[in-house]
Amino acid sequence: MRRIERNDERGTSDLGWLLSRFSYSFAEYENSSRMGFGALRVVNDDTIAPQKGFPLHHHEQMEIVTIMLEGTLTHHDTLGNTKDLKEGEVQTMTAGTGVSHGEWNNDKTTPAKLLQVWIYPKERSLVPRYTQMKFDxxxxxxxxxxxxxxxxxxxxxxxxxxxxxxxxxxxxxxxxxxxxxxxxxxxxxxxxxxxxxxxxxxxxxxxxxxxxxxxxxxxxxxxxxxxxxxxxxxx
Missing domain, CATH: 2.60.120.10 (Jelly Rolls)
Incomplete structure (x- = not known):
C-alpha cells in the first residue's frame, strides 16, 4: 500500500527566522490522520535564517536524527557537546531520561536547511547520548x-x-x-x-x-x- 503526500499538502509554520514543513502533527500543526508512521513520529523539513536558531530546549524518550542538507548549525547540549553540524553530516541524539540542546546558524548570509526526524525508541529511560558523522x-x-x-x-x-x-x-x-x-x-x-x-x-x-x-x-x-x-x- 502507498500513500503520497505532496509538498504543498504538508503542515507549515513560518516564524520569520524558522520555516518548517511538517509531514506529521507537530507544534501548532494538528492533524489526527498524520500522527506518525509506525515507529516514526516526526519528519520536519526546516530552514533556519542566518544568525538565528533554536535556544536550549528539553527532550525525553525519543531518538532524534538530524540530516544536514545545506549550511552549518552549531549544536550544544547539557552533555557537554559543542559541535558544528555541516552539510552532508548526520547527527543522532538519544534523549532518553532527558537532555537539553540548542542549534544555532552562525552564518551571516546562508540559511541552514535540515531534515529533523524523531523516532520512538525500543526502550524507555535510556542514557542520553550524542553522535555525529560525515557521509561522503x-x-x-x-x-x-x-x-x-x-x-x-x-x-x-x-x-x-x-x-x-x-x-x-x-x-x-x-x-x-x-x-x-x-x-x-x-x-x-x-x-x-x-x-x-x-x-x-x-x-x-x-x-x-x-x-x-x-x-x-x-x-x-x-x-x-x-x-x-x-x-x-x-x-
Missing part, C-alpha cells in the same frame, strides 16, 4: 548509502530502534533500488530534490510517500534526484 556524497551515487540503523555497524550511526535511514543521489536516466531489511517494515520516502518514478507513482522535490507491504522499491530518476528513505518497524 560519492558513497551514494546511484546506490543507497546507509546513514543510521538499529545495529552497531562501522561507517553508520546507531539508533535505538529497528529502523534504517538511507540516502541516494541518482543521476537523471539512472535508477536505484532499496530492499527492505525486514519485509514487515514500512518505508517513508522523502525526495530532497529532483523527480523520481517509483512504479506508477511520480514524486517531485519535497514530496513524500509511505509504503507498506512491499519488499523492494526501485527509483527511476527523471532528473538528478536526491532521495532519503526511512525504513521503520510498524509494530
Amino acid at each position: 556524497e560519492t558513497g551514494r551515487h546511484n546506490i543507497f548509502q546507509i546513514l543510521a540503523c538499529g545495529e552497531h555497524r562501522d561507517g553508520m550511526l546507531f539508533v535505538h530502534q529497528d529502523v534504517t535511514l538511507a540516502r541516494v543521489l541518482i543521476e537523471g536516466g539512472r535508477s536505484a533500488s532499496y530492499t527492505l531489511a525486514n519485509p514487515m517494515h514500512g518505508v517513508f520516502v522523502f525526495v530532497v530534490s529532483g523527480k523520481v518514478e517509483v512504479g506508477t507513482d511520480m514524486l517531485s522535490s519535497r514530496d513524500s510517500m509511505e509504503v507498506t507491504q512491499e519488499e523492494k522499491l526501485t527509483f527511476n530518476a527523471q532528473e538528478r534526484s536526491d532521495v532519503i528513505v526511512i525504513e521503520v518497524s510498524m509494530g
